[in-house]
Amino acid sequence: MKTIAIGIGKNKNIKQAIDIFTDEHNVNIKLIQTDSELVEAILDDEIDAVVRGSLAASGVIKEVKKHFPDISRATYVNGDDHEFLLTPVGIDEGTTVEEKLKIAINCGEFLKKLKKEPKIAILADGRKGDYGRSERISKSIDESEELTRLIKEKTDFNVENYYILIEQALKEDCNVIIAPDGIIGNIIFRTLILVDSWPSCGAITFGINGIYIDTSRDQSVEGYLRSLKFAYSLAKL
Template sequence: MKTIAIGVGENENIIQACHIFKEKHPKTDIKLIYKDEDLVKSVLDDNIAAVVRGSLPASNIIQELKEYYPNLSRATYVNGEKYEFLLSPVGIDEGKNVDERFDIALNCVDFLKKFGKDPKIAILAEGRDDDFGRGSEVSNSIADSKKLTKLIEENTDENVKNYFILIEKAIQDKSNIIIAPNGRVGNIIFRTLVLLNSWPSYGAITFGIDRIYIDTSRDQSIEGYVRSLTLADDLSK
């Protein structure tokens, strides 16, 4: 029998989600994990098919995993208005520069292609193109978004467009990879869409690792955790 491990913290939605998942997937065993270090051990355990963070705190787990896999990054898998997309970076300390976001974009491209999907990349910035000059942070973000767009255009054959701050246009155009200006902005977008506006999310795919690890919010709903368990189960196949 296949085993999926999931972290149990203060959010008891995890327990109810496990019961619901088990009813639909009786041949998959669920292992409940209550400590950060035990969840990391589960990720490294060859006898465990996949791991879901659940409601355990992320920082210690990611920090420990980076000792084994230093190039970790995450992309949240969101089911939007009748279409799906990857949103990244979403970790507040991820995607700090153009090179990191370039690597993240390539990881997202590879992931979608494995499922036979055609990547459509949207690059975001912290202002419109004509907002350049309205403060150093805004100007640097706009300049970096242009650099990243050009880097992707010159090094890949993928469909990419710089939407600057206009995330609504990127979603209307059904971009299936959305690259935020940095992890802090990406995290806010995730919380706005998923936790506040109830867009379904399957959790975050973790790149740079040869294991299946689905990162999740500590504040996710029962349905959200069921989706994450389902994604982990599907990927393990």
């Protein structure tokens, strides 16, 4: 029997999701009450998967980085019309080309484990023709082109620079969306998932020994249930 640890915070939706999940699956659920217990669960080899749930958990990633310094996250969006990894989503993540390259490689390798072929879209702060409109925009375009070049050089993944045209990337069924930085990625996540109710399984964490699914404190019952099912499916792999 698999064991999944999940954080219990102030959002009561998580408890409803747990009730539904345990009715459908033969699984052991361990309830986590604090950030420190959540970190302990992530580091515990006896626990098959950990879901953040509705804990605030502001210090969890910082603490886990002491044990695994190269972690990164990508939100798994899985609707009927779109299925993709969105990254970076942490507001302090994806600040350099090197970091985004590592994230892109992690996403591509993860999809391959799921028997899916990576199709990566790189985003920037503007169109290619917007170069020169501001120092920030030019820097972002330069970095997007450098990142695209490096991914092509170091992997066999299908990758294209869509600049600011995220709608085109989604229309062409890209399954990895690399935002210009974690702040923009977080805003995209909140717009799609929390405002427009696109379905998400939460964010998979790369670079650790176990399985940790990071979730929003503001998710619906259905959102938390998807995260539990996602964690369980990964644990069975």
